Amino acid sequence: MNEFFKIFIIPGGLLLLFMFLSLIRLILGPTTPDRIVALDTINTLVVAGMILVGAAYEEVIYIDVAIVYALLSYIGTLYVAKYLEGEAKK
Amino acid sequence: MWLIILYIFLGIGVFFNCLGSVGLLRFPDVYTRLHAATKATTFGSIFTSLAVIAYSFSRWNACGDSKFRVLALHTIVALVCLVITNPTGAHAIARAAHRSGIMPKQAVIDELKEAKLK
Numbered sequence: 001m002n003e004f005f006k007i008f009i010i011p012g013g014l015l016l017l018f019m020f021l022s023l024i025r026l027i028l029g030p031t032t033p034d035r036i037v038a039l040d041t042i043n044t045l046v047v048a049g050m051i052l053v054g055a056a057y058e059e060v061i062y063i064d065v066a067i068v069y070a071l072l073s074y075i076g077t078l079y080v081a082k083y084l085e086g087e088a089k090k
Numbered sequence: 091m092w093l094i095i096l097y098i099f100l101g102i103g104v105f106f107n108c109l110g111s112v113g114l115l116r117f118p119d120v121y122t123r124l125h126a127a128t129k130a131t132t133f134g135s136i137f138t139s140l141a142v143i144a145y146s147f148s149r150w151n152a153c154g155d156s157k158f159r160v161l162a163l164h165t166i167v168a169l170v171c172l173v174i175t176n177p178t179g180a181h182a183i184a185r186a187a188h189r190s191g192i193m194p195k196q197a198v199i200d201e202l203k204e205a206k207l208k
Contacts, residue, residue, distance in 0.1 A: 004145065007096065011104045011138065018111040025114045025123070033120045033187035040179055041114055041127040045107060047172055048135040051165055055142040060157065063164040067171055074175035081182035085189045 008056035015049040036080055043073035092148040099141035106134030119195040120187050128180040132173065139169040 019042050026038035047070045054062030113126025142165045150158040188202060 007100070008142070008145075011100050014104050015107060015138075018107050021111040022114055022127075031120060031187075031192060033183060033190070033192060034123065036183050036186075037120060037124050037127055038114060040176075040183065041110060041131055044128075044131040044135055044172070044176060045111070047168065048103070048107065048131075048138045051139050051142055051168055055145060055161065055165075058157065058161070060160050060164055063161065063168055067164065067168045070168060070171045070175060074179050077179040078182050081179075081186035084186040 002058070005056050008052045012049050012052040012056065015045050015052070019045050019049075032084060036077065036084075040073075040077050043069075043077070047073070092144060095144055096141050096148075099137050099144060103134045103136075103138035103141060106130045106137065108134075110134060120192055121184060121194050124180055124184055124187075128176060132176045135172055136169065139165055139172070143169075 022038050022041045022045070026035050026042070029035045029038060047066050050062055050066035050069065054060070054066065107130070110127045110130030113130060114123050117123045117126055143162050146158040146162040146165065149155070150162065193200065
């Protein structure tokens with residue numbers, strides 16, 4: 001470990017804490033769009049945390065995983081939103 | 091010198107991510123929650139990524155290892171992906187929520203619905 005490991009891993013742990021806070025909203029959200037918003041927030045926090053962990057371990061491949069995760073979570077959000085819209089029309 | 095910039099960027103990023111997830115818990119309906127969560131977490135993630143970019147540029151200047159150049163470049167690509175996709179996803183969620191009939195709490199007027207009636 002280099003001396004910069006702690007600088008990046010402590011904010012990563014804090015982001016994990018905020019993910020758990022968003023998970024509370026995902027569990028007790030009264031409607032379906034509330035849950036989607038909570039999931040979208042968790043996805044953004046996961047991408048930020050992956051970038052921080054990649055900088056902490058100095059591994060470029062973790063950043064690549066973060067790029068792919070950002071694009072795939074966007075596709076997932078769009079898909080669920082499209083599904084909700086189609087459900088409302090019936 | 092750059093260590094101070096790194097601490098400032100990380101502090102701003104973590105603080106705004108905290109505000110985003112707390113706003114998700116505190117606000118009354120889905121639109122205000124979306125407003126708080128999307129804006130604040132996008133801003134916070136931009137700043138944590140900027141901290142990583144500043145860190146890798148400074149390490150690249152210090153030791154000249156090309157690994158840090160690749161780290162900075164890929165972080166910039168991830169940042170661009172995040173900045174483009176996040177507001178688009180939020181727009182899709184808000185549109186789907188309005189189409190599925192969820193009204194904002196304490197709404198005075200709903201101009202979108204009135205426009206659709208015509």
